[in-house]
Amino acid sequence: MERATAATITLTVNGVAHSLDIDHRTTLLDALRERLDLTGTKKGCDHGQCGACTVLVEGRRADSCLLLAVAVAGKAVTTIEGIGGAAAGEALHPVQQAFLDHDGYQCGYCTPGQICSAVAVLDEHAAGWPSAVTGDVGAEEIVLDEPEIRERMSGNLCRCGAYVSIVAAVADAAGAQS
Amino acid sequence: MTTMPASVPTAVGEALTRIEGRLKVTGQARYAAEFPAPGLAYGWIVPARIARGRVRAIDIDAALALPGVLAVLHHGNAPRLTDAGDATLLVLQDDAVPHWGWPVALVVATTSEQARAAAERIHVTYDEEPHDVVFSAEHAGTYIPDHVNPAQETSTVLGDVDAALAAADVVVDATYSTPNEHNSPMEPHSATARWADGRLEVIDSNQGAFAVRQSLATLFSLDPSAVHVRSEHVGGGFGAKGTARPHVVLAAMAATVLQRPVRVTLTRQQMFSLVGYRTPTVQRVRVGADASGRLTALDHLAYSQTSRVLEFTEQTAIYARVMYAAGALRTDHRVVALDVPTPRWMRAPGEAPGSFAVESALDELAEQCGIDPVELRARNEPDVEPATGRPFSSRNLRTCFTEGARRFGWAGRDARPGVRRDGRWLLGTGTAAATYPARVTPSTATATAEADGLFTIRITASDIGTGARTALTQIAADALRVPLERVRVLIGDSDFGQAQLAGGSLGTGSWGFAITEACRALRTELDGGATVPPDGLTARADTAERVQALPALSRHSYGAQFAEVAVDLSSGEVRVRRMVGIFAVGRVVNPLTARSQLVGGMTMGLSMALHEEAILDPVFGDVVNHDLAGYHVATNADVPPIEVDWVDDADDVIPTGTKGLGEIGIVGAAAAIANAVWHATGARHRDLPIRPDRVLFS
Amino acid sequence: MREFGYDRATDVAGAIALLGADPHAHYLGGGTNLVDLMKLGVEAPTRLVDVSRLPLAGIEVLPDGGLRIGSTASNSDIAAHPDVRRRFPAVAQAVLAGASGQLRNVATAGGNLLQRTRCPYFTDVTKPCNKRVPGTGCPARDGEHHNHAILGASVQCIATHPSDFAVGLVALDARVTVQESDGPREIPLEEFYRPVGSTPERETVLGPGALITGIVLPGLPIAARSRYRKVRERASYAFAIGSIAAALHVTDGTVTEVRIALGAVASRPWRARAAERVLLGAPVGADAFADAADAELAAAQPLRDNAYKVPLMRNLIVTMLSELAEAPGR
Numbered sequence A: 001m002e003r004a005t006a007a008t009i010t011l012t013v014n015g016v017a018h019s020l021d022i023d024h025r026t027t028l029l030d031a032l033r034e035r036l037d038l039t040g041t042k043k044g045c046d047h048g049q050c051g052a053c054t055v056l057v058e059g060r061r062a063d064s065c066l067l068l069a070v071a072v073a074g075k076a077v078t079t080i081e082g083i084g085g086a087a088a089g090e091a092l093h094p095v096q097q098a099f100l101d102h103d104g105y106q107c108g109y110c111t112p113g114q115i116c117s118a119v120a121v122l123d124e125h126a127a128g129w130p131s132a133v134t135g136d137v138g139a140e141e142i143v144l145d146e147p148e149i150r151e152r153m154s155g156n157l158c159r160c161g162a163y164v165s166i167v168a169a170v171a172d173a174a175g176a177q178s
Numbered sequence B: 001m002t003t004m005p006a007s008v009p010t011a012v013g014e015a016l017t018r019i020e021g022r023l024k025v026t027g028q029a030r031y032a033a034e035f036p037a038p039g040l041a042y043g044w045i046v047p048a049r050i051a052r053g054r055v056r057a058i059d060i061d062a063a064l065a066l067p068g069v070l071a072v073l074h075h076g077n078a079p080r081l082t083d084a085g086d087a088t089l090l091v092l093q094d095d096a097v098p099h100w101g102w103p104v105a106l107v108v109a110t111t112s113e114q115a116r117a118a119a120e121r122i123h124v125t126y127d128e129e130p131h132d133v134v135f136s137a138e139h140a141g142t143y144i145p146d147h148v149n150p151a152q153e154t155s156t157v158l159g160d161v162d163a164a165l166a167a168a169d170v171v172v173d174a175t176y177s178t179p180n181e182h183n184s185p186m187e188p189h190s191a192t193a194r195w196a197d198g199r200l201e202v203i204d205s206n207q208g209a210f211a212v213r214q215s216l217a218t219l220f221s222l223d224p225s226a227v228h229v230r231s232e233h234v235g236g237g238f239g240a241k242g243t244a245r246p247h248v249v250l251a252a253m254a255a256t257v258l259q260r261p262v263r264v265t266l267t268r269q270q271m272f273s274l275v276g277y278r279t280p281t282v283q284r285v286r287v288g289a290d291a292s293g294r295l296t297a298l299d300h301l302a303y304s305q306t307s308r309v310l311e312f313t314e315q316t317a318i319y320a321r322v323m324y325a326a327g328a329l330r331t332d333h334r335v336v337a338l339d340v341p342t343p344r345w346m347r348a349p350g351e352a353p354g355s356f357a358v359e360s361a362l363d364e365l366a367e368q369c370g371i372d373p374v375e376l377r378a379r380n381e382p383d384v385e386p387a388t389g390r391p392f393s394s395r396n397l398r399t400c401f402t403e404g405a406r407r408f409g410w411a412g413r414d415a416r417p418g419v420r421r422d423g424r425w426l427l428g429t430g431t432a433a434a435t436y437p438a439r440v441t442p443s444t445a446t447a448t449a450e451a452d453g454l455f456t457i458r459i460t461a462s463d464i465g466t467g468a469r470t471a472l473t474q475i476a477a478d479a480l481r482v483p484l485e486r487v488r489v490l491i492g493d494s495d496f497g498q499a500q501l502a503g504g505s506l507g508t509g510s511w512g513f514a515i516t517e518a519c520r521a522l523r524t525e526l527d528g529g530a531t532v533p534p535d536g537l538t539a540r541a542d543t544a545e546r547v548q549a550l551p552a553l554s555r556h557s558y559g560a561q562f563a564e565v566a567v568d569l570s571s572g573e574v575r576v577r578r579m580v581g582i583f584a585v586g587r588v589v590n591p592l593t594a595r596s597q598l599v600g601g602m603t604m605g606l607s608m609a610l611h612e613e614a615i616l617d618p619v620f621g622d623v624v625n626h627d628l629a630g631y632h633v634a635t636n637a638d639v640p641p642i643e644v645d646w647v648d649d650a651d652d653v654i655p656t657g658t659k660g661l662g663e664i665g666i667v668g669a670a671a672a673i674a675n676a677v678w679h680a681t682g683a684r685h686r687d688l689p690i691r692p693d694r695v696l697f698s
Numbered sequence C: 001m002r003e004f005g006y007d008r009a010t011d012v013a014g015a016i017a018l019l020g021a022d023p024h025a026h027y028l029g030g031g032t033n034l035v036d037l038m039k040l041g042v043e044a045p046t047r048l049v050d051v052s053r054l055p056l057a058g059i060e061v062l063p064d065g066g067l068r069i070g071s072t073a074s075n076s077d078i079a080a081h082p083d084v085r086r087r088f089p090a091v092a093q094a095v096l097a098g099a100s101g102q103l104r105n106v107a108t109a110g111g112n113l114l115q116r117t118r119c120p121y122f123t124d125v126t127k128p129c130n131k132r133v134p135g136t137g138c139p140a141r142d143g144e145h146h147n148h149a150i151l152g153a154s155v156q157c158i159a160t161h162p163s164d165f166a167v168g169l170v171a172l173d174a175r176v177t178v179q180e181s182d183g184p185r186e187i188p189l190e191e192f193y194r195p196v197g198s199t200p201e202r203e204t205v206l207g208p209g210a211l212i213t214g215i216v217l218p219g220l221p222i223a224a225r226s227r228y229r230k231v232r233e234r235a236s237y238a239f240a241i242g243s244i245a246a247a248l249h250v251t252d253g254t255v256t257e258v259r260i261a262l263g264a265v266a267s268r269p270w271r272a273r274a275a276e277r278v279l280l281g282a283p284v285g286a287d288a289f290a291d292a293a294d295a296e297l298a299a300a301q302p303l304r305d306n307a308y309k310v311p312l313m314r315n316l317i318v319t320m321l322s323e324l325a326e327a328p329g330r
């Protein structure tokens, strides 16, 4: 059986459709960074172990380093550049503003992933999703308190140790949203 | 005392959000691997798969035959390098393999996928030699190093420690250990090198572009002015990016051979063998005291490992040299060279592991004497620096403890261990002191008055997350006596001249010193009526002489750490419930970013206490858990509320009055947690990390 | 990573046909394990058959009160599903205890069951490993094994199965539905993983090319009061060093129904049958719980650095059963 190892795909990122000839081996992360020059999405481990590469796929957060670009073809991808403020004068997303205000970052390398994750966490909570620290997993109402935020944000490592401020930022953004 | 006129702006002290903050939260800040270059090729390192021996043969044919592969560099064909005083950079020079993971080849291809695939096809055969990778204090090869990092005395002796111990009312004699720990900044090391207009242009992830430039110039026998290194945004370092690392050498090599831009980015796995780490330590601490808890003897002997490539001896025992008034004081180091990667700096080298041992031992002494641990430390405050007799420039440790104890609610603490419970959790509290030297080194800076009324500062500083860019802007604004908005600080560019690298908590003081000097000189010129020509008016400063002339004082930051923990003895889980850290760190330039630095240090201390250990495989000689799923650093869920503040600590030995914030937060944090675990359970954990398996068997 | 072909399957028959056409083809679910292993060189398929968009993502209630979870349902959707949460809480909790929010969004039910061990030698192609390359040896036995198996291991391999989800499932009698080239099959999860024996490389009873289509949870009333607890080396985003899923029913002070499964102790999610046997009909209480734990762990074969798992699992069994016995509404 004949076997192509590359394909022409359409990758829709931040609302823009890109046609790309892509090696099947290319991950979504590398396609974003090396092919589309969308370098806001970071590579910290390349193995799903840090969350620096977090993007939204069809609105849901995912580690882009473990997604093959070819497998994401046709789905809507949102990166940090699509969350807000990437263009001069463009407004920041409330989560981005909260990270700024609370100094929820230091070196900034984990930050785009943290912010994409936080945006998704607010949606997941709004959708009623439980977490590993939810006392009653069957409960209809779950309060997004600090332990809940910590657990839900734990897929994003921050070696600078900005967690305390990240939690404050997410709580702030959650408060502003509700 | 001089009073400032009301019109003088005081940016220093303002809680400014980071100048590059918007770039960082929007993904617009570009890190080293993120600058596009036409014709860019990707290098992929082939690491050695033995811990000691020689490369017998490298078969590169299969790799070269793959699509996109441009070259395979190895010791048989790579450019020759000149030793720049760091043998870890002498890669691909000969067939020797000094440790697992040492680069034996570099594949360069037009895409990273091709480079990685080709690297997998390189077949290397080795003449393997028996290796020796297991560290222990009993190792037969242990020796006394000439000095400890960076150039400090190996041993200090004051009085007769053995006699004092023999005569002491109470003696603690305990051995502590800390494991092999890895800095693990979130941004993997990356460098992109290319030749342009006769210069080697390098964009690199490092903590000091000037030092990297100097190393590259020497290695490649180039005039330093022909090398240009930039590192504008750096994704953390914690010491692992302190000086050049092999990736930048390999990128420069390949760019030279291929005459096109080449990027070499380390994989997370490769970082465990190529960029340094904190040595494991074994530390014997002996403390003698009278019945009232006054120290009569303090003896600290620290063992660590180094590699066979380069001697690096962690200065673990220096902590005791400044901390307590012991009648007799001895500090000493031993090291053993193994077939392992070279240990280097990791956040608070020396003080971080050293404080764990000494501050744990003090807690044991407090227990034995029946004295409150805070009170015990107060009783042993020295008047001068114990090991040297130097006067302190300022020492506000007691204030830190008083304030910390108040905030934490320490008063009335029941000292008995193992008596507080919350469901399945046993609760306990612990404390520890902290110190870190506040040094400065010579640096250069320029300040330019632009024709449009703005000011530009240029300095080869580096902002690895410390907030340096913002703090230096505040310092410059005040020195120029202009509002912040009119000052722009450019950093991370080796063309700006020699400056201290971002490490050792030396940055803000050293850079701020040079910037202040340059700005004052410029201000004086402007005040004297100088006119600004169209291309600006520039003043230069070099603080070499002024730094040389600083008084020989003992200048340190201090801190008091408090922690509350919960321990489930049935599962071995330990959770930190809250931490309080109160510090004396000189003047705080920016309270917002300063707090982040201190909280970040304490967070890393928590991680050190409970999670971090790189496990070395004795058979293969590599780190078995060489990724972020195996090497555990604290996650968000591990980190409780951490309260941080500082006390007045006026200390104007240097113009900025700062003492540095990067390291002190980690110092003592692990001891405070370990002491709290004892208080919760009655079990002493003298070996880090305090993992469930250890708690279950304690 | 070697070059490979890629096809996206649109229906079950097509997926099986595509896979059958290439002897070194693999199904691709979310890819969170397979892509990881391909980057490491542990897996080198020549073709991927992407099954993640097959119409198998549904979660439906069955007439007996049980559930059918489609094999491509994401871990997140499973954990968020109201019927999973209310009627099979141990399953929801187990899923939530695994990986991270990002990974759970992508990981599929089928892929989760088939994820490979995290043994560090298995994932490092520079090392020998009987599971990866049969006959090369097992360096874990004398090397790093602090998170390896204490139950059911063999001389050839002491690796554990890392899934949390599967532990919740196996406690509650889940069955796996499979489509093979010769038709559908339903396999109790307890029999789905093969004992290690001398063939650690053969992990399941699936035939070549078999596609997991779903998971069936039978309608067990006791499941509504099931629980999952996981112990790990940090508070989140880490694999278990020990975990337990259990459900308990007590009538007049006597245990009348019990389900216990243990995680991170064996090459498969470990149904604690010996403990269950001791408990059934026994008077509820700390003594019976301890006896049950001891009965299960009597067969434990701890090694130098994983012996802590014996007291850990004993304590987890006793604590979990005590909590279930005290929980309201039993």
Ligand SMILES: Cc1cc2nc3c(=O)[nH]c(=O)nc-3n(C[C@H](O)[C@H](O)[C@H](O)COP(=O)(O)OP(=O)(O)OC[C@H]3O[C@@H](n4cnc5c(N)ncnc54)[C@H](O)[C@@H]3O)c2cc1C
Pocket: A047, A048, A049, B629, C026, C027, C028, C029, C030, C031, C032, C033, C034, C035, C036, C051, C071, C072, C097, C098, C099, C100, C103, C106, C107, C108, C109, C110, C111, C112, C113, C114, C115, C162, C163, C164, C165, C210, C211, C212, C213, C237, C238, C239, C240
């Ligand atoms: C950093 C990290 C941490 C993690 N932590 C945890 C944890 O704590 N607990 C836990 O349980 N898991 C954890 N995981 C593992 C994660 O749950 C699995 O990777 C995931 O469930 C696999 O699902 P997938 O759909 O991505 O599988 P894939 O990677 O797509 O596939 C895995 C295997 O299953 C096969 N396959 C997939 N679908 C089918 C099908 N329908 N029929 C037949 N074969 C199929 C594939 O061919 C492949 O061999 C972690 C993963 C990572 C990367």
Ligand code: SF4
Pocket: C117, C119, C120, C121, C122, C128, C129, C130, C131, C132, C137, C138, C139, C140, C141, C148, C156, C157, C158, C159, C200
């Ligand atoms: S335990 Fe199993 S997977 Fe690990 S090295 Fe041994 S054989 Fe391989």
Ligand code: FES
Pocket: A042, A043, A044, A045, A046, A047, A048, A049, A050, A051, A052, A053, A054, A063, A064, A065, A066
């Ligand atoms: S880079 Fe994707 S999770 Fe780390």
Ligand code: FES
Pocket: A104, A105, A106, A107, A108, A109, A110, A111, A157, A158, A159, A160, A161, A162, B186, B235, B236, B465
């Ligand atoms: S801000 Fe540096 S890793 Fe999070």
